Amino acid sequence: MWTEARELLRGAVAIPSVSGQEAEVAAYLQGWMAARGFEAHIDEAGNAVGARGHGPLTVVLLGHMDTVPGDIPVREEEGVLYGRGAVDAKGPLCAFMAAVAALPETALTRARFVVIGATEEEAPSSRGAHHAARRWQPDLVLIGEPSGWEGLTLGYKGRLVVRAQATCPNFHTAGEGRSAGDDLTEAWFRVRAWAAQAGEPGGVFGGVQATVQDLQASTDGLTQRAAGTFGLRLPPAVAPQAAEAAIREALADLDTVTLTFVGHETAVRHPKDNALTRALRVAIRAQGGTPVFKVKTGTSDMNVVAPHWPVPTLAYGPGDSALDHTPNEHLALAEYDRAVAVLTAALGALATGAAPCEAPKAR
Incomplete structure (x- = not known):
């Protein structure tokens, strides 16, 4: 699992995809998902879309595959991947894809998981998210943005x-x-x-x-x-x-x-106690972490879809958002692995209804 998930991320980061120029990376992501049993296609906005499962619960995992300009040589040094988009936000998007690919059949019979690699999030148009907001009607939403693998982002300005x-x-x-x-x-x-x-x-x-x-x-x-x-x-x-x-x-x-x-x-801030946040908190603790709720002073596609999707929503993904858009953008692959494990466990629990509450905290 970890080898495939890491190769997915390396391949995505290696393909330049400045806003408006996402076609090549979209084709790469579509192909990866299609090869692993997703119903995958490129939609009218250029989004790479893949769906698995056929249950009554619909979970949309909305990330973005475009980046700001800036050529950072793609390289791996001591377990750290450098490259434009590694953090913002191909790391979170690839973690979504890898986690959904790893879900067992028991989860897929009870829920439908839709992964969307959106176009133009880094542009004022937010073209991909606007299209997705009109196309889908999810019950739960995850936004792919760097929060740190222990972080859960509830809102953006x-x-x-x-x-x-x-x-x-x-x-x-x-x-x-x-x-x-x-x-x-x-x-x-x-x-x-x-x-x-x-x-x-x-x-x-x-x-x-x-x-x-x-x-x-x-x-x-x-x-x-x-x-x-x-x-x-x-x-x-x-x-x-x-x-x-x-x-x-x-x-x-x-x-x-x-x-x-x-x-x-418009600014958005979601509640911090619902089935989605509970599932993520349990999964983070199972990996040895301490869940931390956050709000961000930037904006994301959460702002775009919130008026259309009034359902439990949070942003999650590996990486330090302080590295967004910087010349030193990089992601520790061990953190990426942990985020994939957290997502896999949380999504599986949501599908089977196994995460209504948390274990007591140690005192």
Whole structure:
């Protein structure tokens, strides 16, 4: 089992798959699943989809196979796999696939397990997740994101992207007046000031985080233009539509600035006591771990599917999320093995109804 599971991961990480360019890795994942008894296909969004089982319970395991740009030479050193996507998020997705492939027939007669390798999670479009949300109606959902093999992620912050552009006539810098850059800077200061007082006091998850993602300036000699992209991470208390309305009001008197808003993703936080979390906690303890609940300040496909799938949901997967998008992205293969074992045990228990409660904690 471990050899096959590791080879799956090595093969997936070795195939570049920047958002929008996932076709090759999708074909690889589809082929791996088809060879192991999955009903496997590539759907209309380019997702690699594989299903096993024919029971009444439907469990969707939604991971993503795309990555951010960045060429990290794929190599294995002392039991650690280096490469873009090893952590975010081919490691979690391959752990899903390996675990479902290992399930016994007793589990497959009582549940249907659908593994989805989604496209464009790292892009604002989230194309694969949006398509999956319309296609499937699961009873339980696992999102493939790095949580550490002992971690269970219950929620993610929401997101709003503000694209601001200031335009004004060109003038000599020795004269009086405000440049396009001045007005764009003023717009950013107001966005930042609003973010500082919005949300709930105490704790990063409850506040609004604001960052400058991009700045540009240009002139053709007649007109000045300055453009900026501001990213907002939103807590459950601040809906994206409310944030947009507040920012439009705060910048209403800056008549040189036009605003465009994209990426309206609402924050989500799921309950921590249900059949899904109980099964994972039992399985983690059986592997010698201590379950830890987490919430994340980023966003994931959990935000996309939550409005469509109001069912027990959590994110799980091997790897340290602090390595996401970094030049040093890597995953310890021993941790990956443990995550596969945890998932296999938890999914089997969910299918057979064998995980309604946990063993008492040691004192």
